[in-house]
Amino acid sequence: MSEGTPGLRLYGIKACDTMKKARTWLDEHGFAYDFHDYKAAGIDRAHLQAWCREHGWQTVLNRAGTTFRKLDESQKADLDEARAIELMLAQPSMIKRPVLELHDRTLIGFKPDQYAAALNPSN
Numbered sequence: 001m002s003e004g005t006p007g008l009r010l011y012g013i014k015a016c017d018t019m020k021k022a023r024t025w026l027d028e029h030g031f032a033y034d035f036h037d038y039k040a041a042g043i044d045r046a047h048l049q050a051w052c053r054e055h056g057w058q059t060v061l062n063r064a065g066t067t068f069r070k071l072d073e074s075q076k077a078d079l080d081e082a083r084a085i086e087l088m089l090a091q092p093s094m095i096k097r098p099v100l101e102l103h104d105r106t107l108i109g110f111k112p113d114q115y116a117a118a119l120n121p122s123n
Contacts, residue, residue, distance in 0.1 A: 007101075007102070007103045008026070008031060008032065008033035008034070008100065008101070008102065009033060009034045009035075009036060009100075009101040010022065010023065010026065010033045010034070010035050010036070010098050010099070010100050010101075011036045011038055011043070011047075011095075011097070011098060011099040011100075011101065012035075012036075012037070012038065012095075012097035012098040012099065013037060013038065013039040013092075013093060013097060014035075014037050014039070014040070016097050016098075018097055018098065018109070018110050019097055019098050019110075021110055022098045022100070022110040022115070023035070025110070025112055025115055026115070029115075029116075029119070031119060033100075038092040038095060039092055039093055042092060043088070043089070043092050043095065045085065045089060048060065048085045048088055048089065048095070049085065050106075051099060051106055051108070052081050052084070052085065054105065054106060055106070055108050057079075057080075057081040057084040057085065058084075059096065059108055060084070060088070060095060060096055060099075060108060061079075061084045061087065061088060061094060061095070061096065062093075062094055062095060062096040062097070065093065065094060067091050067093045067094050068087075068094050071087075075087065096108050096109055097109075097110075098110055100115070100118075102118060102119075105118075
């Protein structure tokens with residue numbers, strides 16, 4: 001299967017449970033991918049801007065996570081895309097995970113059915 005899916009890159013944090021599920025799913029289904037740990041290696045503005053253009057910053061920013069919830073209320077107030085990107089650049093653990101970069105689009109979050117539909121060429 002992996003021969004037909006060149007260029008898969010999975011972005012996230014190594015220790016995250018959802019990341020582990022996504023990596024296990026990809027491994028079990030024979031998909032090769034590069035893993036980018038943005039907590040260890042960071043993330044650049046261009047990636048965040050592209051993801052926000054594709055999905056909206058409200059989807060990319062993980063407001064349910066501990067890191068976001070611990071922010072001062074003033075940091076959470078009046079969020080827009082520019083402010084959300086600054087928060088995610090400063091603390092990449094605020095990016096919803098995983099982000100799976102396909103050759104023509106990205107998937108945010110992990111749902112087995114969504115991965116299967118995106119990665120199975122017969123669908």
